[in-house]
Amino acid sequence: MPNYDAVLLLSFGGPEQPEDVVPFLENVTRGRGIPRERLEQVGEHYFLFGGRSPINDQNRALIAALEADFAENGVDLPIYWGNRNWAPYLTDTVRQMAADGVRRAAVVATSAYSSWSGCRQYRENIADALAEVPDAPELEKIRPYFDHPGFVEANVAAVLAALDDLPADQQPAARLVFVTHSIPDSMNDESGPDGGAYLAQHQWVATEVARRVAAETGVEREHELVFCSRSGSPRTPWLEPDVNDRLRELADEGVSAVVLAPIGFVSDHMEVVYDLDTEAAATAAELGLEVRRAATAGTDPRFVAALRELVVDGAVPRDTCTAGCCLARAGR
Numbered sequence: 163m164p165n166y167d168a169v170l171l172l173s174f175g176g177p178e179q180p181e182d183v184v185p186f187l188e189n190v191t192r193g194r195g196i197p198r199e200r201l202e203q204v205g206e207h208y209f210l211f212g213g214r215s216p217i218n219d220q221n222r223a224l225i226a227a228l229e230a231d232f233a234e235n236g237v238d239l240p241i242y243w244g245n246r247n248w249a250p251y252l253t254d255t256v257r258q259m260a261a262d263g264v265r266r267a268a269v270v271a272t273s274a275y276s277s278w279s280g281c282r283q284y285r286e287n288i289a290d291a292l293a294e295v296p297d298a299p300e301l302e303k304i305r306p307y308f309d310h311p312g313f314v315e316a317n318v319a320a321v322l323a324a325l326d327d328l329p330a331d332q333q334p335a336a337r338l339v340f341v342t343h344s345i346p347d348s349m350n351d352e353s354g355p356d357g358g359a360y361l362a363q364h365q366w367v368a369t370e371v372a373r374r375v376a377a378e379t380g381v382e383r384e385h386e387l388v389f390c391s392r393s394g395s396p397r398t399p400w401l402e403p404d405v406n407d408r409l410r411e412l413a414d415e416g417v418s419a420v421v422l423a424p425i426g427f428v429s430d431h432m433e434v435v436y437d438l439d440t441e442a443a444a445t446a447a448e449l450g451l452e453v454r455r456a457a458t459a460g461t462d463p464r465f466v467a468a469l470r471e472l473v474v475d476g477a478v479p480r481d482t483c484t485a486g487c488c489l490a491r492a493g494r
């Protein structure tokens with residue numbers, strides 16, 4: 163193992179009570195052109211859940227699972243946690259790491275794919291924190307890990323369980339609809355070292371999961387990739403189709419059962435519990451479609467072991483990012 167003396171889980175952060183929602187959204191949107199209406203809408207999503215995002219508790223659970231996995235596998239590294247948009251803030255965590263004498267840490271971000279939002283923005287957050295904290299440790303972010311077997315296997319198991327939860331007679335003809343966060347076309351075009359990585363990586367995971375599900379069940383099912391959580395100006399092109407629009411088309415085509423597999427999210431973020439479990443579920447109910455939402459990787463032991471392997475393997479030699487990748491961001 164590279165000579166790390168700690169691991170840092172780096173995430174988005176989310177509000178934990180109603181008073182947190184507006185300041186959280188202000189943190190998220192500082193310096194971006196997100197329309198006021200969209201912010202009010204997104205605020206409502208959080209209020210519907212008592213002003214509490216699921217993301218922080220998901221991260222607490224992931225840290226507990228990683229600690230147990232590390233202990234079982236003889237990896238003796240403390241795990242720290244810092245966020246971009248809510249406490250514990252990354253800079254405060256890096257300050258604590260410095261105070262504890264940490265010299266070199268592997269950084270695990272809670273996003274598996276390349277893009278400004280999922281990769282480069284986290285790198286910039288790291289650079290900003292390093293610039294603010296005297297004697298900060300070296301921080302090495304592990305690569306986008308969408309193609310790690312443990313991430314793929316956790317998603318295969320989740321799709322199999324969701325299929326199994328459909329009425330037996332609906333299972334053979336069920337469509338596999340993979341879902342991720344929409345981003346501006348321009349952000350996708352500039353993602354990864356050669357461009358288009360965000361879309362290509364998701365398509366790779368969708369195809370690979372569908373192939374393994376077909377092998378396990380002996381049934382070839384059609385699969386596709388759709389998007390949720392679009393924001394920004396309606397005049398800016400973002401990745402499509404939207405999950406709700408696509409469910410309507412599928413119902414029109416005579417499809418009666420769908421598994422929604424949120425491969426774009428590593429755990430049950432607000433986008434999953436609101437955009438899929440609330441909004442898309444309502445669309446499906448209105449259409450009379452049977453929909454089951456597959457679990458996210460979450461604390462699946464295969465995913466947790468994958469993160470440990472990525473840390474033990476070391477970040478630097480395997481990083482696929484280059485100085486110029488993932489530069490396009492939204493709202494500029």
Ligand SMILES: CC1=C(CCC(=O)O)c2cc3nc(cc4[nH]c(cc5[nH]c(cc1n2)c(C)c5CCC(=O)O)c(CCC(=O)O)c4C)C(CCC(=O)O)=C3C
Binds near residue numbers: 176426
């Ligand atoms: C690709 C991607 C991921 C996946 C990678 C990753 O996981 O990092 C992600 C994650 C997340 N995004 C989140 C929340 C928000 N994202 C917003 C805005 C935006 N996201 C974008 C993209 C992504 N976002 C983009 C292109 C924008 C618009 C402009 C901009 O900011 O560049 C806004 C503002 C309002 C709105 O526009 O919807 C909010 C509140 C939360 C927390 C959820 C919770 O509480 O559980 C999480 C995990």
Ligand SMILES: [Fe+2]
Binds near residue numbers: 279
């Ligand atoms: Fe987002």
